[in-house]
Amino acid sequence: xxxxxxxxxxxxxxxxxxxxxxxxxxxxxxxxxxxxxxxxxxxxxxxxxxxxxxxxxxxxxxxxxxxxxxxxxxxxxxxxxxxxxxxxxxxxxxxxxxxxxxxxxxxxxxxxxxxxxxxxxxxxxxxxxxxxxxxxxxxxxxxxxxxxxxxxxxxxxxxxxxxxxxxxxxxxxxxxxxxxxxxxxxxxxxxxxxxxxxxxxxxxxxxxxxxxxxxxxxxxxxxxxxxxxxxxxxxxxxxxxxxxxxxxxxxxxxxxxxxxxxxxxxxxxxxxxxxxxxxxxxxxxxxxxxxxxxxxxxxxxxxxxxxxxxxxxxxxxxxxxxxxxxxxxxxxxxxxxxxxxxxxxxxxxxxxxxxxxxxxxxxxxxxxxxxxxxxxxxxxxxxxxxxxxxxxxxxxxxxxxxxxxxxxxxxxxxxxxxxxxxxxxxxxxxxxxxxxxxxxxxxxxxxxxxxxxxxxxxxxxxxxxxxxxxxxxxxxxxxxxxxxxxxxxxxxxxxxxxxxxxxxxxxxxxxxxxxxxxxxxxxx
Amino acid sequence: xxxxxxxxxxxxxxxxxxxxxxxxxxxxxxxxxxxxxxxxxxxxxxxxxxxxxxxxxxxxxxxxxxxxxxxxxxxxxxxxxxxxxxxxxxxxxxxxxxxxxxxxxxxxxxxxxxxxxxxxxxxxxxxxxxxxxxxxxxxxxxxxxxxxxxxxxxxxxxxxxxxxxxxxxxxxxxxxxx
Numbered sequence: 001x002x003x004x005x006x007x008x009x010x011x012x013x014x015x016x017x018x019x020x021x022x023x024x025x026x027x028x029x030x031x032x033x034x035x036x037x038x039x040x041x042x043x044x045x046x047x048x049x050x051x052x053x054x055x056x057x058x059x060x061x062x063x064x065x066x067x068x069x070x071x072x073x074x075x076x077x078x079x080x081x082x083x084x085x086x087x088x089x090x091x092x093x094x095x096x097x098x099x100x101x102x103x104x105x106x107x108x109x110x111x112x113x114x115x116x117x118x119x120x121x122x123x124x125x126x127x128x129x130x131x132x133x134x135x136x137x138x139x140x141x142x143x144x145x146x147x148x149x150x151x152x153x154x155x156x157x158x159x160x161x162x163x164x165x166x167x168x169x170x171x172x173x174x175x176x177x178x179x180x181x182x183x184x185x186x187x188x189x190x191x192x193x194x195x196x197x198x199x200x201x202x203x204x205x206x207x208x209x210x211x212x213x214x215x216x217x218x219x220x221x222x223x224x225x226x227x228x229x230x231x232x233x234x235x236x237x238x239x240x241x242x243x244x245x246x247x248x249x250x251x252x253x254x255x256x257x258x259x260x261x262x263x264x265x266x267x268x269x270x271x272x273x274x275x276x277x278x279x280x281x282x283x284x285x286x287x288x289x290x291x292x293x294x295x296x297x298x299x300x301x302x303x304x305x306x307x308x309x310x311x312x313x314x315x316x317x318x319x320x321x322x323x324x325x326x327x328x329x330x331x332x333x334x335x336x337x338x339x340x341x342x343x344x345x346x347x348x349x350x351x352x353x354x355x356x357x358x359x360x361x362x363x364x365x366x367x368x369x370x371x372x373x374x375x376x377x378x379x380x381x382x383x384x385x386x387x388x389x390x391x392x393x394x395x396x397x398x399x400x401x402x403x404x405x406x407x408x409x410x411x412x413x414x415x416x417x418x419x420x421x422x423x424x425x426x427x428x429x430x431x432x433x434x435x436x437x438x439x440x441x442x443x444x445x446x447x448x449x450x451x452x453x454x455x456x457x458x459x460x461x462x463x464x465x466x467x468x469x470x471x472x473x474x475x476x477x478x479x480x481x482x483x484x485x486x487x488x489x490x491x492x493x494x495x496x497x498x499x500x501x502x503x504x505x506x507x508x509x510x511x512x513x514x515x516x517x518x519x520x521x522x523x524x
Numbered sequence: 525x526x527x528x529x530x531x532x533x534x535x536x537x538x539x540x541x542x543x544x545x546x547x548x549x550x551x552x553x554x555x556x557x558x559x560x561x562x563x564x565x566x567x568x569x570x571x572x573x574x575x576x577x578x579x580x581x582x583x584x585x586x587x588x589x590x591x592x593x594x595x596x597x598x599x600x601x602x603x604x605x606x607x608x609x610x611x612x613x614x615x616x617x618x619x620x621x622x623x624x625x626x627x628x629x630x631x632x633x634x635x636x637x638x639x640x641x642x643x644x645x646x647x648x649x650x651x652x653x654x655x656x657x658x659x660x661x662x663x664x665x666x667x668x669x670x671x672x673x674x675x676x677x678x679x680x681x682x683x684x685x686x687x688x689x690x691x692x693x694x695x696x697x698x699x700x701x702x
Contacts, residue, residue, distance in 0.1 A: 008680050013608075016555030023608040031614050040618075041551065041625045046687050048547050048629070049636040054656040423542070423567065449535075459536045512532060 001029055006036055010043050112429075113137050114172045115153040121273050123147030123163065133524070134433040141168045141178070148264055148272070155190040159183070160264050170196075183210045183263045186225075199247045200231035210263040217248045221260050280524065281335040287521045288502075292316045299355055300504045301478070303333070303342045313342075313351055317504070323353040328479065333501045334367055334434040334524040341501040342479070345371065349495045350480035351503075355473035361509035362471050364393050364403075365438040367501040367522065371431050373397045379494040380437065381503070382481040389472045393439060394494065399424035401450045401457075403439045405468040418466035420448035422458040434501065436519045442509035443469045449512070454519025456512055478503055534574045537583045538567065544626035548588055551622045552595045552615060555608070562598050566591045584623065592619055631694060639689035647682045654679060 001009075009026045012018040018026070030036045113136030125131045126143040137151060146163040153159065155172035165180020176196040186193045186204045195202040195211060199218045202211065207225020211218060220229060221244040230236045231247055239245055246256040292300050300317040313323040325342065328349035333340035342351065364381055376397050383390035391405045401422040408416055426435075438451040446467050449459045475482070481494040502522070510518075546563045553559055569590050570577075577586055599609060610618065640648060653659045665672045 007684065011680055011683060013554045014550075016557065018555065018608065020608060027610060027614060031611070031617075037617065037621060040554075041622060042687055042691070043683070044547060044551055044554070045625060045629070045632055046636070046683060046690065048543065048550070049633045049690075050651070050655045050686075052543070052633055053636060053640070423564075456532060456535045458539045459532070460539060461536075512528060516528075 001025065003039075007039055007043065010036075010040050013040075014044060014047050112139060113169075114139075115151045115159075115169045118150050118152045119269075119273055120149040121147055121269070121276055123149045134430075136429055137169050139169070141166060141176075144180070148269055150269060150273075153190075153193075155193065156187045157190045157193050158185040158266070160266060160269055162264050177211060177213045179213050179215060181210070181212045181263055183265065184208065185266060198232075199249050199251070200229060200234070203228040203230060210260055212262070215249070217246050217254070219246045219256050220244060221258055221263070223260050277335050277524070281333075281337060284522050288316075291504075291518075293318065294506070296506045296508045296510075298357070298359070298505045298507045299353065300502075301351070302340070302502050303500060304340050315353075321353060321355060323351040323478065326350050326352060331499045334369070341367075341369075341499045343499040344479035344496045345498065347493075347495070348480070350482070351478040352475070352482075353478060354475050355505065357472075357507070359471045359473075359507040360443045360469055361441055361507075362391065363438065363440045363506040363508065363510040364391075364504075365436075365506070365510070365515070365518065366503040367434055367436050368496070368498060369432060369434045369501070370395070370426055370496070370498040372428065372497045373399060373426065374497055375493050375495070377402070377481075377494045378496050379477065379480050380496065380500075381476060381478055381505075382494065383473055383476040384482040387472075387474075389468055389470055391441065391471055391473065395426070395496075396421070396424075399426035401425065401437065401439065401452075403441065403448050403450065405441065405471055407466045407468050415466075417468075418448075418460070418462045420450065420458070420460035420462075422450035422452075425452045425457055434524060436522065438510070438515050438518075440509045440515070441471070443467060444509070451512075451515045453523075454516040473505075530579065531574065533579050534571070534577065538570060538587075541584060541587060543629045544584065545587055545591060547626060547629070548622055549591050549595060551618055552592070552610070553598070558598065562594050563591070565598075566594045569594060584626070588619075588623060628694075631697065632690065635690045635693040635697070636686065638693060639686050642689060643682065643685070647678070647685075650675065650678060651682055651686075 006026070006029060009018060009022050013023065013026060026036075030040060115137040117131060117133060117135050117137055119133060123131075124145040124147055126145055128138065128142065131138070143166045144161060144163040148163070149161050151159045151161065151169070153169065153172045153175075157172070159175070160183045161167065162181040165182070166178035167180060167182070168176045170176060173190065173192060174194045174196065178198070182195070184193070184195065184204065185208050186206060188206055191204065191206045193204045195204075197211070197213045197218045198215075202209070202220060205226040205228060207227065208223040209225075209227050210221045210223065213219075220227065220239060222239045222241055224241055226238060226240045228236050228238055229245065229247070231251065231253075234251060237245075242258055244256050244258040246254040248254065288302065291297070295318065297317040298319055299315050299321050301313050301323060302316055303313065311325045313325050315321045315323065326348060327346045328342045328344050328351065329346060330339045331341045331343035332338045342349075344350070366380060368380065370378070373395060374397065378395040378397065379393075380395065381391070381393040383392065386392060386406055388406050388408065391403065394402045396402055402419060404417045404419040406417045420439075436451070436453050440447075440449045440451070442449070446462045446464075447459050448462060450457050479496045479500060545566060546559070549563045549566065550559045553562065566587070570587055573590070577583065640651070643651065650664070653664045654661065661672055661675055665675050668675075
């Protein structure tokens with residue numbers, strides 16, 4: 001094999017386009033030749049640097065779209081470029097898949113699970129400390145030590161579970177209960193829903209029933225409709241409204257009083273949940289009131305409906321920099337309180353603000369619900385255009401957080417800023433969930449730290465070359481991007497497809513423990 | 525060190541070493557589109573096991589050993605539709621030798637930026653389409669009126685040229701520092 005042949009095979013290997021026969025040839029060569037392996041390492045590094053360079057250039061490319069404006073031809077170019085941005089935004093992900101797998105069709109995004117934890121009241125899960133409202137129920141056995149939880153299965157079945165309970169969701173139409181109390185509400189569409197226990201199986205015939213499973217027996221209470229009881233190795237029996245039955249694990253029936261009240265009902269659950277939710281919200285509002293007197297705070301928008309007209313957004317910090325709502329509509333906040341958050345999905349949505357002054361370190365903080373990341377850049381907070389010393393805070397379509405402060409002009413073509421990307425924290429299975437997102441730009445330590453739900457997910461060091469010690473904001477948008485207006489009606493789409501509940505800027509670097517405390521106090 | 529500081533230190537080490545970790549995984553499973561998944565999985569495991577790591581000891585060595593295990597685990601799962609997989613002996617060599625190549629990735633990248641500028645415009649354009657725009661080669665070939673085979677050969681030559689240039693620059697900067 002000549003050197004040239006060898007290197008060509010290495011390139012094909014890295015690109016994933018090497019045939020099996022060639023692979024064996026190359027492998028044999030690499031086993032005996034240290035030079036072949038060195039060539040492999042060098043070519044891998046080269047590909048890696050090229051990919052890195054490409055990820056840096058993509059933003060420059062898209063930002064160019066705003067600088068090409070006047071003149072008929074240029075307007076045409078501008079339109080084409082805007083379309084390209086839209087196209088890339090929608091198909092960017094698909095494109096990169098195609099690139100990576102050489103023409104294999106793009107994969108449809110998938111999530112795993114059969115049910116969602118829609119609500120809970122002080123539920124404590126063993127081995128699943130992070131399981132929270134809106135999460136998909138993980139597969140495999142689950143243990144809830146205490147508390148109450150409501151699960152919604154994709155078949156339409158609603159289950160209320162009271163801890164201590166051990167169970168598993170096997171499919172949208174089947175669950176196993178090792179022990180614990182459950183109540184199941186089965187709609188017509190889910191007739192045939194099955195609950196497996198150690199003593200036998202319950203098959204629902206369309207109704208509401210309750211089960212209490214222990215290591216000794218299974219108790220069934222039919223609240224409405226009918227169920228079939230299939231005991232292990234015995235004849236099935238039918239139970240209807242108001243009937244109850246106990247079946248021991250040794251296989252014998254016993255009578256048990258019909259006592260549906262010992263099971264948490266849907267209405268009780270809702271009442272309990274609503275009152276707890278309101279308490280938690282009130283507790284947060286109390287601590288937020290104290291927060292708004294924090295002298296470090298430059299702007300604080302709780303996003304509540306402020307007046308009948310509803311387009312003015314009150315800044316509750318000491319600065320009083322009220323914002324103006326454009327197109328965005330009021331939405332329920334993270335506790336489900338209607339009208340207390342802003343939804344930025346309608347086209348053109350944004351909150352216009354103007355933040356004066358010069359700042360050194362700076363902290364951005366918000367509670368956001370992401371419905372989808374279908375733009376290439378999904379804005380949290382962007383200054384108009386992108387001028388020197390201005391920060392940009394947004395989410396990439398692959399779920400990475402992006403934060404930068406512009407250090408110098410892009411011309412001559414060279415890197416104009418340090419972009420701190422976090423690892424991806426979001427995927428479509430998290431659609432509709434609320435997250436606390438915060439980013440701290442610390443000039444003293446020369447770091448950018450991204451936080452999600454009170455925890456740091458990445459920290460970047462900023463070199464002396466790119467650190468900006470005077471941050472300016474000026475005119476800016478929450479949830480979108482304003483380009484320099486030069487009389488052109490085309491605009492890049494960067495509005496966040498989702499909602500923001502609270503938004504704050506501090507003119508100092510908040511510490512990790514402060515961000516964590518804000519999360520603990522403010523989580524819904 | 526309290527848990528919060530330990531966590532912050534791990535986050536910082538993890539971020540600093542992301543590129544190296546990703547590349548290390550790729551070296552063991554080249555051309556496999558699941559490299560990123562395995563690297564991501566490795567991050568998760570590192571985070572879960574963070575209390576095992578003693579700050580001040582060799583983070584890379586520790587992280588790479590976890591990555592190596594994750595690659596094996598992935599292989600095991602994929603065993604049925606086995607792709608092109610290095611034999612164990614060769615994988616062992618790569619796992620060992622690759623660690624020496626992951627020290628100065630940012631220096632490598634800076635050198636590459638300079639070298640890209642030195643390419644002929646037409647060559648730069650081709651690289652631009654291949655890596656930056658991610659245009660399928662077929663489409664680009666049709667646009668410029670060339671065959672895919674021809675473009676592949678050209679791309680290979682450009683990569684060779686970039687490689688020579690990058691290596692030269694790195695050697696120069698090492699000399700300058702010495």
